[in-house]
Every structure is written in C-alpha cells, then in structure tokens.
Amino acid sequence: EPEVTQTPSHQVTQMGQEVILRCVPISNHLYFYWYRQILGQKVEFLVSFYNNEISEKSEIFDDQFSVERPDGSNFTLKIRSTKLEDSAMYFCASGKDREAFFGQGTRLTVV
Amino acid sequence: AQRVTQPEKLLSVFKGAPVELKCNYSYSGSPELFWYVQYSRQRLQLLLRHISRESIKGFTADLNKGETSFHLKKPFAQEEDSAMYYCALRKMGTYKYIFGTGTRLKVLA
Numbered sequence: 001e002p003e004v005t006q007t008p009s010h011q012v013t014q015m016g017q018e019v020i021l022r023c024v025p026i027s028n029h030l031y032f033y034w035y036r037q038i039l040g041q042k043v044e045f046l047v048s049f050y051n052n053e054i055s056e057k058s059e060i061f062d063d064q065f066s067v068e069r070p071d072g073s074n075f076t077l078k079i080r081s082t083k084l085e086d087s088a089m090y091f092c093a094s095g096k097d098r099e100a101f102f103g104q105g106t107r108l109t110v111v
Numbered sequence: 112a113q114r115v116t117q118p119e120k121l122l123s124v125f126k127g128a129p130v131e132l133k134c135n136y137s138y139s140g141s142p143e144l145f146w147y148v149q150y151s152r153q154r155l156q157l158l159l160r161h162i163s164r165e166s167i168k169g170f171t172a173d174l175n176k177g178e179t180s181f182h183l184k185k186p187f188a189q190e191e192d193s194a195m196y197y198c199a200l201r202k203m204g205t206y207k208y209i210f211g212t213g214t215r216l217k218v219l220a
Contacts, residue, residue: 004154031206042213043155043197048206056207091155098143098162098201100208102155 006103025094033093117211132183134198144181
C-alpha cells in the first residue's frame with residue numbers, strides 16, 4: 001500500500017539555522033498538508049497546498065515558513081530561521097478526496 | 112471558531128469491556144468528522160469517518176448533530192486497541208483538519 005514518506009526522521013538544528021523537511025506524498029494525490037505537534041499538545045494545522053499554491057494557512061505559518069513542490073514528487077517545508085519553540089513533530093499529509101494520509105513525521109529539535 | 116474537544120487524556124479499560132472515547136465539536140456549518148489512530152511509534156492512520164458510516168476493527172462512531180458529538184465506541188476492547196486516538200473535523204470545502212488533543216486508550220489484560 002502506498003505511503004507518505006518523510007525525511008529525515010529526526011533533525012537537530014541550532015537556533016537561527018534554516019531547515020528543510022522533506023516529504024514524498026502518495027503519487028496520485030492532489031492535496032498536500034503540513035501539520036505539527038509540539039510535545040504533549042495537539043496536532044496543529046500549518047498549511048495546505050493544492051494546484052501548486054497555498055490554499056490555506058494557519059496563523060502559525062508566518063513568514064519564517066514556506067512550502068514548495070519543486071519537482072512534482074517532493075513536498076518540502078522550509079523554516080528560514082528556527083526558534084526554540086519550533087521544536088516539534090512535523091507531519092506531512094496528502095489526500096485525493098476527503099481524507100488525509102499522514103507520513104510518519106519528522107522530529108525537529110532546535111537547540 | 113471551530114474546535115474539537117476530547118475531554119479524556121487517558122482512558123483505561125479491561126480487555127473485553129466496552130469502550131467509549133468522547134469527542135465534541137463546535138462548528139457552525141456541516142462538518143466532516145474523522146477518527147484517526149496512532150499506534151505506538153507509528154503514523155496517524157484514518158480509523159473511520161462519519162460519511163462512510165462504517166465499522167473498522169469493531170469501532171463505530173455516530174455523528175450526533177444535536178449534541179455536536181462524534182463519540183467512538185467499541186463493545187469489547189482488545190489489547191491491540193491500545194493507542195492514541197484523535198478526533199478530527201474538516202470544514203466542508205476546505206482541506207484543513209482540526210484535531211482534538213487526543214485520548215490515550217490503554218486496554219489492560
């Protein structure tokens with residue numbers, strides 16, 4: 001069964017550094033998402049992407065964040081200058097219709 | 112504002128006992144409701160959605176618009192049901208899911 005895959009599984013970065021989290025969505029899916037989960041808290045929506053553009057974003061998704069689908073298969077989340085509070089589990093998801101399929105997540109630790 | 116509330120952080124039941132994981136939502140329109148499950152060290156997986164009215168792994172959930180609830184039920188819990196369960200709402204016409212805080216279900220032998 002096809003799955004959404006995310007790399008790396010764990011990323012440690014210094015505060016102020018840029019990070020790129022990578023995702024390979026399921027191949028015939030049309031909608032792409034990023035969510036994050038700070039330890040002990042709920043899964044929070046960051047952004048949705050459809051037809052090569054952002055369709056919706058949350059207030060968390062400020063100018064430090066950007067998304068890209070550079071080559072038709074990868075879907076990336078870039079955090080330009082990481083802060084300590086960006087430490088979280090980041091989940092990519094993709095969907096074709098009504099439901100989203102999630103990746104296994106990337107744990108980002110900002111030190 | 113749309114919100115999903117799961118009042119229980121942890122629910123422990125004995126194997127064979129009935130389970131009910133509570134979910135309430137607030138939304139002014141017609142939402143789509145889902146239950147996602149996360150087994151230990153695994154990804155979030157869709158368990159069921161209200162539109163399908165299906166039963167997966169013995170779990171069912173009925174949307175009650177009057178009570179704005181979408182509780183997840185199973186008549187006889189199994190040890191392998193132990194996991195984190197998230198209720199989620201998707202606003203019609205958008206691609207955004209709003210998750211509850213999750214309930215950890217522990218099924219004891």
